[in-house]
Amino acid sequence: MDQALHERLHLILEQQRAAFDRERLPSLAQRRDRLERLRRMTATHAQDLAEAMSRDFGHRSRHESLLADLFTVESGARHAIRHLKRWMAVRRAPTALHFLPASNRLMPQPLGVVGIVAPWNYPYYLAMAPALAALAAGNRVMIKPSELTPATSALMARLVAEHFAPDEMTVVTGDAEVGKAFTHLPFDHLFFTGSTPVGRLVAQAAAQRLTPVTLELGGKSxxxxxxxxxxxxxxxxxxxxxxxxxxxxxxxxxxxxxxxxxxxxxxxxxxxxxxxxxxxxxxxxxxxxxxxxxxxxxxxxxxxxxxxxxxxxxxxxxxxxxxxxxxxxxxxxxxxxxxxxxxxxxxxxxxxxxxxxxxxxxxxxxxxxxxxxxxxxxxxxxxxxxxxxxxxxxxxxxxxxxxxxxxxxxxxxGVGASGMGAYHGVWGFNTFSKLKPVFLQTRFAGTRLFHPPYGRTFDRLLGLLKKIT
The missing domain is CATH 3.40.309.10 (Aldehyde Dehydrogenase; Chain A, domain 2)
Known part of the structure; x- marks a missing residue:
C-alpha cells in the first residue's frame, strides 16, 4: 500500500475519532442539524447532481436520477428528523419476575466513525442513505464513492466539504487502490454496497480488525x-x-x-x-x-x-x-x-x-x-x-x-450471499448504534440469596425459579 495514501486516510480517521471522543453523545438538536444540512444540500443541488450522474453514465434519465437518487435521500432525511427523538430515547425493557424490583433499560449510543463504500449504479443515494442513518445515530462518517462515477464523486466531495466539517463527514475519492485501503481502516462500522465477490473481500479485510460490517450485495432476484x-x-x-x-x-x-x-x-x-x-x-x-x-x-x-x-x-x-x-x-x-x-x-x-x-x-x-x-x-x-x-x-x-x-x-x-445487516428508518439508526443493555439493581435485591456459601436454601430457590420461569 502506498505510504502517503495510508497516512492520509489514517489522518482523516484520527481527526474524526478525536472529534467523536470530544462529543460522544451528540444532542438531538445537533443530529437534526446535520440531517437538515444533508437534506438541504440534496435539495439545493439536485439538478447539478443529476447532470453529473448523466455525464458519468454517458446519459442517464434526469427523472430517474431525481426520483431514485435524490428524492429518496431527501425523504429519508425528513423521516429521520421526524422520528429521531423517539429513536434516541432510552427504552424501558421488561424485567423478569425473579429480578424485581430491579429494572432494565436499553440505551442507544453512537459507535464512533463509520466507513461507507458506495457503488456506481445509484452513486448519490447509496452513499447518502447509509450516511444519514449514521449521522442520525450520532456518528462521524467517511465515504468512498465509486471511481466509475468520477463527476458525481467529485461534486459530492465538494458539496459535503461545503456543508460539513471534515471531522463530521467527508468524501474520499480515488481509484480501486484507494477503495482497498479504505476497507482496511479500523472503522467502528463498515458499510459496503456492491457485488457479492467484492463483498467477500471487504468482509475479509474488516475481519482482520474485527470491524463489524453491513453488506448490501445483490444476486439473481x-x-x-x-x-x-x-x-x-x-x-x-x-x-x-x-x-x-x-x-x-x-x-x-x-x-x-x-x-x-x-x-x-x-x-x-x-x-x-x-x-x-x-x-x-x-x-x-x-x-x-x-x-x-x-x-x-x-x-x-x-x-x-x-x-x-x-x-x-x-x-x-x-x-x-x-x-x-x-x-x-x-x-x-x-x-x-x-x-x-x-x-x-x-x-x-x-x-x-x-x-x-x-x-x-x-x-x-x-x-x-x-x-x-x-x-x-x-x-x-x-x-x-x-x-x-x-x-x-x-x-x-x-x-x-x-x-x-x-x-x-x-x-x-440481504440474506446469505445477497448481504448481511439492514438499514432504512429505525433499522439504519440501530445498525449504526450500540444498543447498550443496562440492568439497574436496587439496594434490597433478592439476588443476594444466590451468594455463597451454597446449600439447601440455594437448591430450593433454584427449584422455585425453574417452576416460575
Missing amino acids: PAIVDRSADLALAAERIAFGKLLNAGQTCVAPDYVLAPKELVQPLADAIVAAVRRFYPRIDGNPDYTAIVSPRHHARLRGLLDDARARGATLRPTHDEAPADRRLVPTLLLGTTPDMTVMREEIFGPLLPIVPYGHVSEAIAQVNAGDRPLALYWFGEDRAAREDVLARTVAGGVTVNDCIWHLGQEEQPFG
Missing part, C-alpha cells in the same frame, strides 16, 4: 408469475422494474419464472409495455445508458453466449444505438449452463424461464443463492403465501417490483 396473475399488469410492472436505470439496479428482477403456457403471452405483453414506455431507444432521454464500455461489452457477451448455446433472443426494438444505450432483450429457451443464468445480469436483459407446477419455480429459486429480492405476481392468496413461506429472500414486493426498497418503516437488506 426472481419474479414469479402465478397462473392467477393479470398478465398485462405484471408485464408492465416487470418492465418498469427491469428497465429503471437500464437494469443497473441491485433489486431489479433478474429473470422471470412463468407457467409454460404463459411464457409467450407474457413475452408479448412485456415487449408491448417496453415499447409504450420507450417508443425508441436511440436518443431517448428517458432511457439510461450502460455505465461503461466494459459493462456494455459484458452484457453483449451475455447475449452472444446465450445465442451460441441455443437461446432465442427477442429485442424489444429493431435499433442499434450509437452510444451505450442497450436495447432491452428478452431471452427464451435459456439453460442453466448459460452465463446469463449463472451471473447477476445488471442490465436490460430478461430471461423468461417456464415452469409446470409452482414447486418447480420454488425449487429453482432455492437451488441458487438466496436473492436480495423476490417478486410475486398473482391474485391467489394461498399460492402467494405458499411461495413466501417456502422461499427466503432479502425482501419481497407482491404484484410489483422494487418498491419494498423505498419503505422507511421496513428494513432493507
Whole structure:
C-alpha cells in the first residue's frame, strides 16, 4: 500500500475519532442539524447532481436520477428528523419476575466513525442513505464513492466539504487502490454496497480488525408469475422494474419464472409495455445508458453466449444505438449452463424461464443463492403465501417490483450471499448504534440469596425459579 495514501486516510480517521471522543453523545438538536444540512444540500443541488450522474453514465434519465437518487435521500432525511427523538430515547425493557424490583433499560449510543463504500449504479443515494442513518445515530462518517462515477464523486466531495466539517463527514475519492485501503481502516462500522465477490473481500479485510460490517450485495432476484396473475399488469410492472436505470439496479428482477403456457403471452405483453414506455431507444432521454464500455461489452457477451448455446433472443426494438444505450432483450429457451443464468445480469436483459407446477419455480429459486429480492405476481392468496413461506429472500414486493426498497418503516437488506445487516428508518439508526443493555439493581435485591456459601436454601430457590420461569 502506498505510504502517503495510508497516512492520509489514517489522518482523516484520527481527526474524526478525536472529534467523536470530544462529543460522544451528540444532542438531538445537533443530529437534526446535520440531517437538515444533508437534506438541504440534496435539495439545493439536485439538478447539478443529476447532470453529473448523466455525464458519468454517458446519459442517464434526469427523472430517474431525481426520483431514485435524490428524492429518496431527501425523504429519508425528513423521516429521520421526524422520528429521531423517539429513536434516541432510552427504552424501558421488561424485567423478569425473579429480578424485581430491579429494572432494565436499553440505551442507544453512537459507535464512533463509520466507513461507507458506495457503488456506481445509484452513486448519490447509496452513499447518502447509509450516511444519514449514521449521522442520525450520532456518528462521524467517511465515504468512498465509486471511481466509475468520477463527476458525481467529485461534486459530492465538494458539496459535503461545503456543508460539513471534515471531522463530521467527508468524501474520499480515488481509484480501486484507494477503495482497498479504505476497507482496511479500523472503522467502528463498515458499510459496503456492491457485488457479492467484492463483498467477500471487504468482509475479509474488516475481519482482520474485527470491524463489524453491513453488506448490501445483490444476486439473481426472481419474479414469479402465478397462473392467477393479470398478465398485462405484471408485464408492465416487470418492465418498469427491469428497465429503471437500464437494469443497473441491485433489486431489479433478474429473470422471470412463468407457467409454460404463459411464457409467450407474457413475452408479448412485456415487449408491448417496453415499447409504450420507450417508443425508441436511440436518443431517448428517458432511457439510461450502460455505465461503461466494459459493462456494455459484458452484457453483449451475455447475449452472444446465450445465442451460441441455443437461446432465442427477442429485442424489444429493431435499433442499434450509437452510444451505450442497450436495447432491452428478452431471452427464451435459456439453460442453466448459460452465463446469463449463472451471473447477476445488471442490465436490460430478461430471461423468461417456464415452469409446470409452482414447486418447480420454488425449487429453482432455492437451488441458487438466496436473492436480495423476490417478486410475486398473482391474485391467489394461498399460492402467494405458499411461495413466501417456502422461499427466503432479502425482501419481497407482491404484484410489483422494487418498491419494498423505498419503505422507511421496513428494513432493507440481504440474506446469505445477497448481504448481511439492514438499514432504512429505525433499522439504519440501530445498525449504526450500540444498543447498550443496562440492568439497574436496587439496594434490597433478592439476588443476594444466590451468594455463597451454597446449600439447601440455594437448591430450593433454584427449584422455585425453574417452576416460575
